[in-house]
Amino acid sequence: MIWTNAVIQGLLLGGLYAIFACGLSLMFGVMRLVNLAHGDLGVLGAYFAIILVEHLGGNPLWTFAAVIPVAALVGYLLQRFLLDHALNGGELSPILVTFGLSIIIENLLQQTFGANDQSLNIGALSYQSWKIASDIYVGRLNVIIFVVAVLVIVALQLFLSRTPAGRALRATADNRRAAALSGIDPKRTRAMATAIALATVAVGGLFLAMRSSFAPTSGSADLLFAFEAVIIGGLGNLWGTLVGGLVLGVAQTVGSQINPADGILIGDLVFLAVLAFRPQGLIASRSVAVR
């Protein structure tokens, strides 16, 4: 029974990783850019929510409405004024620029808020749970996070497959030269991808802040988890990313069940095993939505 419980808790945790991962995957697909500050930007959103609650009060749940649009705007501007320049500078430049950005964000947060752990207190929701079997309880918040994760992936998938803007993203991911020649504005498309990525990672950041404590350096850990989810699931496939997040979540909770200190390590080892034995990921992409 403890193993069933570990798997269930892992699946719920994996939803959070999938939220972090889908934006990373989207940006890579559209512009071959791996944003090393991705996790930090999510954590930045969480600190923004802390400031909002401190000054305006209320249940932190309302901050979603404020943080998500701001994150999208920041993403748009970030792409226009920084990342587009980095993309023009050759292969190494985006990696170095986003790593520099990551260092800046983490240390600015440390300087402003201190290195201590913080969290967003959402009241009873943080400890209420549902009993689903004789001795298995699932936290309501965790279930909500999981459901939102699935909804985010479904919404993103629908957006990509059904709307002209989504089509433009897919076209750019597929063949950027042909996209520009078809009249698709590459700058606008890239900025849109980054806006979406930051909006989703802000959702992840807020949930992270609500379900556990976090610190200025939490962004690095989230980046690594998001990345592992993307690779485990298989590049270029949002459903794969969801599966990758779930596999990672289960690996970590089952690992913690074996030895409380081993959770992250077991997750890493599952990732390395996938890299070694199935580098295309668990879900090999057939109809590539976002490569």
Add this chain to the structure above:
Amino acid sequence: MSDLLTGQHDVSVTRGTLGSRVALGVGIAVVVALIFAPAVAGDSATNNLTQFLILLIMAIGWNLVAGYGGMVSIGHQAFIGFASYAVLDLSIHGVLAWYAVPMAIVLAGLISIPVSWLAFRLRGGYFAIGTWVIAQVFQLVIAQQSNLGGGAGASLNDLNNLNPINRDNVTYWFALGLTVLSLGVTALLLRSRVGMALVAVRDEEFSAAATGVNVVRTKRLVFILSAAICGGAGALLCLSNLEVQPNSAFSIQYSAFMIFMVLVGGIGSFEGPIIGAIIFFVLQQSLASYGAWYLVILGGFAIIVTLWLPRGIWGAIDPHHRRSLVPLRHRIDYDEIE
């Protein structure tokens, strides 16, 4: 082009220039002076020099993998920490710490081979994060080894009964020797056929493959050498700190430092890491009191240099590789006879 071959020009292909010969002389003089530095400088100045040389060795190693190999690794702290712990572990097993240093370097090079098998499945930015994950695995595994002190780390007791000043001086000479060795290995590598291949790989991977250069093997060689060099820096860190602790031995900050030094000095140039390490060391000493702000400034510099000075300070001094102090490239000099 055909004129060149029909003898209408006086052609000579050279590597050395007057400047490079002068530089070699100056370099030898500097090294000789540094050998005797501990006699003049006090113990704390010697320790500072050791810290500087350790940073320089890291920069040389990272420049090799990123600047010449074209692989941005942000996981080289794996080899730094691994070698630190190798020295500790060897000394626990009775190997004198001095002898443990070269062994740790070799071990860091060896462990980088399986690492490369995994990491080389990823490219570009994903390669970068992949190496980071691998470094995390190193840290997590070592933090579980209770004989190495677990998460709290352990002290290197081996050298405790030595006179501290003698100990520090020997560590310093180790650092100096390793610096010269790393620079020498870089120079030799780049002057060899492999080096030519490397530059070809970096500049045009596809055409390099088409001309028969084994891209993967060449990159792997560079990766291993850079791992060994960074391992050297890690081994020296163990000697100079006399203790190892997983969080600091495998700190991502080493990657930030290496990236900063190499970028600012000039990525992919022989001189870049030296210039970058000097600037970084001065900054580190003068900004240390500003706490996290100093890292914010570091990150800002990294972005600015990447975008607006992509070949760093050395690139600004020598935009056409004319003045390279170390003759790594062949020069074609020809004077038109008219």
Add this chain to the structure above:
Amino acid sequence: MALLRLEGTTAYYGHLQALHELSIELEKGEILAVIGANGAGKSTLLSLISGELRPRDGRVYFEDHDITRLAPHQRVRRGVALVPEGRHLFSTLTVEDNLLCGAAARRQGTWDLAAIYELFPFVKNRRKHRAAVLSGGEQQAVAIGRALMSNPSLLLLDEVSLGLAPVVIRDLYEGLLRITAEGTTLLLVEQNITEALRVANYTICLLEGRVVLEGAPSSLTQSEITEAYFGRQQSKDSSSPKRATRAKK
């Protein structure tokens, strides 16, 4: 008013000069065929017009507006569309999505999905398939259709017939003629001279980045074309290659 005008454009790839002070005019409703051997500068010329390459010197005018500095997608919005060599379809997208991507510029006109399917009926049956699984001829039709979806005033076609069977080429060229009937001006770059000269009403032959021959196809003899295409042995050392046989319009 010329629809398209290039004035003294030069283009380089690195240190290699691909075009030498090229000046070209194209009237509305014309079908211009640009011919020439490999490396003559044909695709470079198209890149200058589509905006993928900026000229080192000279200017590009479209409908009397200077478009020299506009990006490719901005030129599509003005009515310049390119069907690139090798088709460059979005291989992971369906045929219909490929076509719809072409409408990103949102220009008004006669071309929409229905019109494309009527022009190339065989494409309609494949509209739910991924572009990657189509035959070469079908892919080329989709590529042309995608460009048409932007309702261009000027359609640039790079090596439309490359690698296709003669009967397929014939079909595609029939389609092209119907496109011009709707008022679109065509600029064809072709190594398949026969087919290009059959439909064109004006032709330019490039050699080493210069115009060496131009005129209506009917006014040019086979030997003139062959000569211009391969370059004359005796003119190789001469500083001024033989110029056009016909005065510029």
